[in-house]
Amino acid sequence: MPPTTTQAAPAASALDQLTLLEAEGIHIIREIVAELERPVLLFSGGKDSVVMLHLARKAFWPGPIPFPVLHVDTGHNFAEVLAYRDAVVAELGLRLIVARVQDYIDDGRLLERPDGTRNPLQTVPLLDAIVDGRFDAVFGGGRRDEEKARAKERVVSLRDEFGQWDPRNQRPELWSLYNPRHRPGEHVRVFPLSNWTELDVWRYIERERIALPELYYAHQRDVFRRDGMWLAASELLPLRPGETVERRVVRYRTVGDISCTGAVESDAASVADVIAEVAAVRITERGATRADDRLTEAAMEDRKKEGYF
Amino acid sequence: MSTLLRLATAGSVDDGKSTLVGRLLYDSKSVLADQLDAVRRVSEDKGLGHVDLALLTDGLRAEREQGITIDVAYRYFATPRRAFILADCPGHVQYTRNTVTGSSTADVLVLLVDVRKGVLEQTRRHLSVGRLLRVPHVILAVNKIDLVDYSADAYEAVAEQARALASGLGVDLHTIPVSALAGDNIVERSERTPWYAGPSLLELLETLSPEDVADADFRFPVQLTIRPQAAASGFEEYRGYAGRISSGRVAVGDEVVALPSGRRTRVVGIDLFGEELPDAVAPLSVTLRLADELDLARGEVLASGTPVEPTQDLDGTVAWLGMRPLRAGARVLLKHGTKTVQAMVRGVHGRLDLDTLTPVAAAALELNDIGRVELRLASPIAAEEYASSRTGGSFLLIDPQTGENLAAGMIRATNVDAFAAGDQLDWVI
Numbered sequence: 001m002p003p004t005t006t007q008a009a010p011a012a013s014a015l016d017q018l019t020l021l022e023a024e025g026i027h028i029i030r031e032i033v034a035e036l037e038r039p040v041l042l043f044s045g046g047k048d049s050v051v052m053l054h055l056a057r058k059a060f061w062p063g064p065i066p067f068p069v070l071h072v073d074t075g076h077n078f079a080e081v082l083a084y085r086d087a088v089v090a091e092l093g094l095r096l097i098v099a100r101v102q103d104y105i106d107d108g109r110l111l112e113r114p115d116g117t118r119n120p121l122q123t124v125p126l127l128d129a130i131v132d133g134r135f136d137a138v139f140g141g142g143r144r145d146e147e148k149a150r151a152k153e154r155v156v157s158l159r160d161e162f163g164q165w166d167p168r169n170q171r172p173e174l175w176s177l178y179n180p181r182h183r184p185g186e187h188v189r190v191f192p193l194s195n196w197t198e199l200d201v202w203r204y205i206e207r208e209r210i211a212l213p214e215l216y217y218a219h220q221r222d223v224f225r226r227d228g229m230w231l232a233a234s235e236l237l238p239l240r241p242g243e244t245v246e247r248r249v250v251r252y253r254t255v256g257d258i259s260c261t262g263a264v265e266s267d268a269a270s271v272a273d274v275i276a277e278v279a280a281v282r283i284t285e286r287g288a289t290r291a292d293d294r295l296t297e298a299a300m301e302d303r304k305k306e307g308y309f
Numbered sequence: 310m311s312t313l314l315r316l317a318t319a320g321s322v323d324d325g326k327s328t329l330v331g332r333l334l335y336d337s338k339s340v341l342a343d344q345l346d347a348v349r350r351v352s353e354d355k356g357l358g359h360v361d362l363a364l365l366t367d368g369l370r371a372e373r374e375q376g377i378t379i380d381v382a383y384r385y386f387a388t389p390r391r392a393f394i395l396a397d398c399p400g401h402v403q404y405t406r407n408t409v410t411g412s413s414t415a416d417v418l419v420l421l422v423d424v425r426k427g428v429l430e431q432t433r434r435h436l437s438v439g440r441l442l443r444v445p446h447v448i449l450a451v452n453k454i455d456l457v458d459y460s461a462d463a464y465e466a467v468a469e470q471a472r473a474l475a476s477g478l479g480v481d482l483h484t485i486p487v488s489a490l491a492g493d494n495i496v497e498r499s500e501r502t503p504w505y506a507g508p509s510l511l512e513l514l515e516t517l518s519p520e521d522v523a524d525a526d527f528r529f530p531v532q533l534t535i536r537p538q539a540a541a542s543g544f545e546e547y548r549g550y551a552g553r554i555s556s557g558r559v560a561v562g563d564e565v566v567a568l569p570s571g572r573r574t575r576v577v578g579i580d581l582f583g584e585e586l587p588d589a590v591a592p593l594s595v596t597l598r599l600a601d602e603l604d605l606a607r608g609e610v611l612a613s614g615t616p617v618e619p620t621q622d623l624d625g626t627v628a629w630l631g632m633r634p635l636r637a638g639a640r641v642l643l644k645h646g647t648k649t650v651q652a653m654v655r656g657v658h659g660r661l662d663l664d665t666l667t668p669v670a671a672a673a674l675e676l677n678d679i680g681r682v683e684l685r686l687a688s689p690i691a692a693e694e695y696a697s698s699r700t701g702g703s704f705l706l707i708d709p710q711t712g713e714n715l716a717a718g719m720i721r722a723t724n725v726d727a728f729a730a731g732d733q734l735d736w737v738i
Contacts, residue, residue: 014312015313015590015593016311016312017311017312017392019593020592021313022594023553023592023593023594024592024594026553026594027532027553027594030553030594031647033533034533034607034647058581058582059551059594060535061535061580061582062535062537062544062547062580062583063535063536063544063547064537064539144383144385145384145385148365148382151382151384152380152382152383168380171714172381172407172409172410172630172714172717173410174409174410174413174414174703174705174714174717175413175699175700176553176700177703177705179705179707179712181642181707181712182712183710183711183712194383195383195385197387197392199387200392281341
């Protein structure tokens, strides 16, 4: 046998993974606030952005969160998620900036896609909001376990003046020495949850008793089947021949645009139920619920290169 | 509750590293059905005739088009006992940069060799980088044991070769005979290697202890000051220093010294989001309240235990990552902990030949060189030797104009006495 340690576990190595991931996330958020001038945090009401906001509260307690939050609203969001977003913003006294895809479609700067999905359309309003706000750091809730292009993403990731990501030319990230320096016009995207998995996020939500929009838990909803997913019945999604609406018990694993976010059949009504379900499930959250990531092998990479979240 | 272990994998071309990583992910059920379907589909489209597990990790368009791995990829898997963060470091393009990056945060470095090829030049280099970065544990997975009919002699010959090399470097090496393709000794101990009495790779990864940063002197680089000041918040008088304990532990009542200023005070509170902690250990992020109003700035280090003498002169080993060569006279920024200072490269004192592990005279460092530099800083830092502290002894060199990371640095000494001796430098890593 190799020489493995048998002495009593010292305190640091006995710390559980959630405690370590939290400490890392708080450290990252504080580093960026200390080194840059104008950070902003992307807040959609989705579970990852909710956890990230929770880390930001912890990072600066008892002071306030020292930056505004930004939401890119596709115009196709679930009403209960927007209500949740507004309630959190009001409770914490945050400044909310909303960039609206609808405004861009209305005045012709963006064209509605034939497939109706608006997720890829978020990039331009996002980049404009970053320029308008003169933001030099944008906190995002992206996780490396979500998708294989994200697996190569840095915690602190440089974007050029067009908001583009160059995956072939990333800064090596060494120790915990994060370097957000950049030239004027460039900015950094910062991912404090880089090392979290979907299960970590849920376990942390349980541990910290964090409230989420209700649609993350099992509920009755009118849905119809398309592309192997349950989509919400909505005036935004006209039924195609052969599609019928039925009432089912579902929940959402991710929360995004109604037009491309699918629900999964589930009776997980509590955080503990969801954790048990996520631990047993055999399909990734994006594979199960995101039509836009199924477009091509490199759909996420292509969107990220253009400046997507 | 499960603990966390960070590992990095490195290997040479075609030694089966991607298969090994794929196997660990697959056998620990961290690869989900849709990911596997996608890999299967692409493998079929390419007419490969087998499921290429490398496609699980090679996510970028250029990687799939060119069949190469470009950059360090991070992967996650877990067992009931432990969660793992795996930095998968490609072996051929920019191997130094990638292995240094992956090793910098790793508790364990897993190296692969093909049992039929034995220890190659690149194995030697990877071992050296692992030693240089002070990765606490190194595992050599002797792969493709199925292709030599599970021969104990073939394995033992390679293991012996590697152990000799490792002991010369001072590396504590674990060796395991494996077949990533067939799954031998990856998750379960294999019945086809009855002559091997040790654990499987995953068993070993579950039991190795991560670097214990709490078992060292207390160091706390201040990130920022928290002063809410808002009226009627109940915290008008609050002043706390936010940071992450980089090593050691701290308790309320502890005497601490602020560096480099040298002012002394006492910790009167350890806060985390409304919770008052009696003590805290590295690597937790907390906010400390102090007995005296020291008005500390970002970059000061609160410390106790072995005294640290702040210094403006460093003797360092650097892995050069910049596109343009480094020469004496270069002006750069140095980031150490939470402090960034201007620095001048006083001298380049040779580089390390990773093939022979011997120093070579060099007046400049090229991309991927590992060299010895003499640095003069514009203001003092609370530097420590990397050999005794990976957090207190590591630094970045940054291009002041572009902001690029130019070098990963490790402090050999907090003085430059070694250079006074002339050419006869001690270069033992």
